[in-house]
Each structure stands twice: as C-alpha cells, then as structure tokens.
Amino acid sequence: MHDDARRATRTGRRRSGWGGKFLALLFVIVLGVTGFLGYRGDLPRLSFGPDETTASLVGPSLPPLDTTLVSQLAEPALVNVTAGIRPYGLGAAGSGIVLTADGEILTSQHVIKGADTVTVSDIGTGATYQATVAGYDSGADIALLELAGAHRLPVARIGSSAPLQLGDQVLAIGNAGGTGSPTAVGGSITDLDSSIVARNEADLSRKSLHDMIEVAAAVAAGQSGGALVDRYGAVIGVITAASGDLQKAIGRGPTGYAVPIDTAMNVVRQIRSGTPTDTVHIGPTATLGIMTSDARPTGARIDIAIYGLPAYTAGLTEGEVITALDGRAITSSQMLKAALNAHKPDDVVRLDISDPSGSRKTVSVTLTVGPPN
DSSP states (O other): OOOOOEEEEEEEOOOSSOOSOEEEEEEEEEOOSSSOOOEEEEOOEEEOOOOSOOOOOOSOOOOOOOHHHHHHHHGGGEEEEEEEETTTEEEEEEEEEEOSTTOEEEEOHHHHTTOSEEEEEETTTOOEEEEEEEEEETTTTEEEEEETTOOSOOOOOBOOSTTOOTTOEEEEEEOGGGSSSOEEEEEEEEEEEEEEEEEETTTTEEEEEEEEEEESSOOOTTOTTOEEEOTTSOEEEEEEEEEOHHHHHTTOOOOEEEEEHHHHHHHHHHHHHTOOOSSEEESSEEEOOEEEEEOSSSSEEEEEEOTTSHHHHTTOOTTOEEEEETTEEOOSHHHHHHHHHTOOTTOEEEEEEEOTTSOEEEEEEEOEEEOOO
16 A cells, blocks of 8 residues: 555534634545545645634533443444455455344445445444445445345444534544444634545545545544544444644644544435436446546546457447447546446446547447445
8 A cells, every 4th residue: 555645635614613714735645454444634724713603601511422332322323344355355444333133234335345245243242244336436435335145233322423523522433443342532613614635555546525524633544434422322424534743743643534423324315215317336246437627628538448248348448438328428537427327237238439539339238346436
C-alpha cells in the first residue's frame, strides 16, 4: 500500500454560535491494511473570527463518556468484514454493523469495492458467514450485505444523527488494523457537515464525501464500516475516513469522519425496496468490462476493453466513445456508470458508439456479473 497523497479542498459549516467560514486544505490517502479499507486525509483548518452572537450554556454538563461501558454495549453487534479479490486473495479487512438478527450488515462501500468474495465473522462467537452484496451507494460510501445461514445475531441499536451537537462525546469502534479484535477510540464532534475528497490507493479513484460527521479521534485502518456511537451505545454514524500525516506534522490531533446514520439508513431503505436509482445499485453488479474516461466534447471514452468481457466480445475498442445507452444520452463516464446502475447481469443493452473518425454504429451487448463498483 503506497503512502501517496492528493491535495484537495475541504469546507465545513459548523452548528454553533460562531459565525464565519472555515476553509481547509486536505490531503487524502486510503487507510490500507491489506487493500482498500478507508480513506485518510490531512486537514489544517483556518478559521475566521467569531461574530457578535453569544452562546449560552443550557443545562448541566454531562459526565465524561464511559469508554468501557459503551464498548460493552456496542461491540456485540459489530462484525469483521473481509473482502477477497482474485487473483490476490485477501483484499481488505474492515468492519460492519448488524442490522437484523438474520444477517443484514451495514458497512462502507469502499470496503467491498471490487471484491469477488466477501466473508463476515461474528466478533463474539467467531462464526464465519459468506456474504452477498444486497446493494450499495458508492456516492454515500454505504453498502448492505446479506449473510448466508445467519440467525440470532446481536442487533445494533440504531440512533439518529439529527440531534447531534458540536462537542458531543462519541466512540469510534471497529476492526482497527484488521486484527479481528475491535478497538474503541473516543473523541468529541468537531463538525457536522464536513466535505472531503478521498483517494482510494487500491484503484487510484477519488471520491467526494459530503455532510460527514468529523470527530477528534484517532480512527485507524480497518475501522471503516464500523460504528460511531453515542454515550448510550446507539449508532449515530458509519466510520469511513481519517486524517493523515500532514495534520500530525502541523501539530494538530487526529481526525475521523463518519457517514451520519440517518443518511446510511436512507440508503438501506432504498436497497430494501429493491428499486435502483442513479446512485443506489441493487443486487449483483452488471458490467460491460471496460474502463472509461470523459470524452470531449461529450460521451464516455473507452480506455480499455478487458479481454473476454462483454464489450471486448462485442468488438468495442480503445478510443471509441459511448454516446448513448438504450437511447439515454451518455455525456460522461459517470453518467455511463449511473445508467448501468439500473441493470443486472444478463441484461442486453444497446450502445450508440462513435469512433475517432466520426463513424457511428449501434451495438447490442449482454452484460455480465462483475465485482461491486
């Protein structure tokens, strides 16, 4: 796992009595244990002074969060998630949150991205289950797994991220380091709608994540997909990212990021409905077997047609541009991915193609099953 970093921009609006804007630079790299476990970024923050408002403390201060007690409440409903990628075997080791006793597991999409196999192990009993991907939203970095043969699993208590406030003490719990044993790190909420750009070192992709919960806690590799819980043990976020070396170099403490649980559960409900959207994919992933980039002035340019997969078999080659799928205009690589989200393996799609000389053709291609995007 390389320790590359990419400079990006991060902005945040704080819920507090302080006015003004908060700007920052962010370096982001993947939190890798054996593959693509999470995202990591460095975040120096430059703040512009307070406005004229005055905040008042209402009610007594709460006692410090009891790390041991809260861990005991939350850990039984957490699992370890292992993703396998051919031909390399182990691809990633992350975490998951048990939603139902019969084996619905909430995790981060990037933990299972590209996986050929997904295995889940119960932290308490050590029981191991094969998992299928029920669906995912790559933009929200949320995935839902279903376990074969699971029953009577301890179920997480799902809270709400809506009432969270700056300064609330929380606990991040997950499979830190991919060791199989949960690790809990505490901290206070420092932002409620952070936007970051993350780079995944496994495939060099970049992802913008918005409306994230920012926590002053040393979140580590392997905790991705784990639980951010409140002082009562209720899950209020799904851990997905952490700050990196630049923040440490400038003397700032570590920072973790989590998808708010309300956002995550909205994705879960959409997956359960069985209805795909431009962002939510349901069931096995359908693929053309190509790598694409944005064409100019419009379309998705084929950079690679992978040998033996549908696009290659249909005769599509590097440099050709996909301009429509089933009559739907394709103006970018991302739009092609969104159009494919609504399809399943064995679906036949009609592609409008233009080549570098300007010639046009229409090709029918039968999609095949592929790893989660």
